[in-house]
Amino acid sequence: MSKWASRYLAAAASLLVILAGLSVSSVSAQTSDEHFKMIGPAKCAECHKTETEIWKGTHHFSTFTELTRRKEASDIAERMGMRRIKSESLCLNCHFSTAETASGDLEPVAGISCESCHGAASAWQPIHSGFSGKKEGQETPEEIALRWEKSEAAGMIRPKDMYRWAKNCFSCHVVPEEKLVNVGGHKAGSPFELVAWSQGEVRHNTWHNKGASNAAASLNDKRLMFVVGRAVELETALRAVGKATQKANYAVSMAKRAQAARQAIAALEGFLKIAELTEMGTVANSAGLKLNNDAALSAVADKVGALTREIAGKYDGSSFGAIDKYLPQESAYKGVPAR
Helix, strand or coil, X not given: CXXXXXXXXXXXXXXXXXXXXXXXXXXXXXXXXXHCCCCCHHHHHCCCHHHHHHHCCCHHHHHHHHHHHCHHHHHHHHHHCCCCHHHCHHHHCCCCCEEEEECCEEEEEECCCHHHHXXXXXXXXXXXXXXXXXXXXXXXXXXXXHHHHHHHHCCCCCXXXXXXXXXHXXXXXXXXXXXXXXXXXXXXECCCCHHHHHCCCCCCCCHHHCCCCCCCCCHHHHHHHHXXXXXXXXXXXXXXXXXXXXXXXXHHHHHHHHHHHHHHHHHHHHHHCCHHHHHHHHHHCCCCCCCCCHHHHHHHHHHHHHHHHHHHHHCCCCCCHHHHHHCCCHXXXXXXXXX
16 A cells, blocks of 8 residues: 555545534435325335335434434524424435325425435336236346336436435435534534445345345445445535535535545545546546535536446446455444344
8 A cells, every 4th residue: 555545544534533423414315306206115115024124223214203302403403493393394305305295295204214215216116016017027037127227217226326326325414504504503414434334224135035134235346335435425525515605614524524535535546546536536626625616516526426427337346456454344334234
């Protein structure tokens, strides 16, 4: 390992320690329009029983009832002038992100559930579960492929689309809401790392073995996840800095996060020597982490996102062995799956 790469990783780690006091946030993985397309977790549970039981043992599930009882949440709501936590969009977007319409109004029915990660399902669920009009197991390979293609076109985010689901994770673990942070006192995000958080209590890798086991991701997948996670964090943090208009807690926290992400990408490029990371590092440093710089930082974030999608689609992690020593160990995973 080169000295400069070591310094970059150490600096990034130090800045993440600074961020370690930050908690889970409140920014939308689902737009308000998408809420109107939700069907709720009960429909998914009809087929995905094991996955649903695992979900019920997670903080994603328990936030629905626990958040409203927390004094910290009540204090934030009071400072923001909110009357009901479950009816305010800033809270709905993440903590109660599964919401359906009731008499024309949004009604939260769950916390962070299936559709929070896999996309609002009213358009794609009938296709996904329809088995091309046949019984399960009777489709031809061509019919299966077409069904998946149609499901994705209708908005389904599949596990193989690592970039898209990782963006959903970071959209709630980073909080690009300046007033919520500066006035409400909400934390600016959590010290989120994709491998450690996805392989802990939220892991639900049970479908293909009919619930017999819940194995962690393969080594190659974890390598790719580690890189994609760092890149998506960079994209998300750059966008968040772009929303900063005053020098206060929000701007400082987001600038630190973006700088740490820049340094992490530089270190990864040093280990992996892939063109996409090299270009990403150059692009990421082309706009200043300063106030009122939304247009420039959003443009840079768009380029970072495009490059991340290229990495997720082009590589399978098999050539990323140089970063193995930096992958989170099982002891660092966030919680343990229910089974």
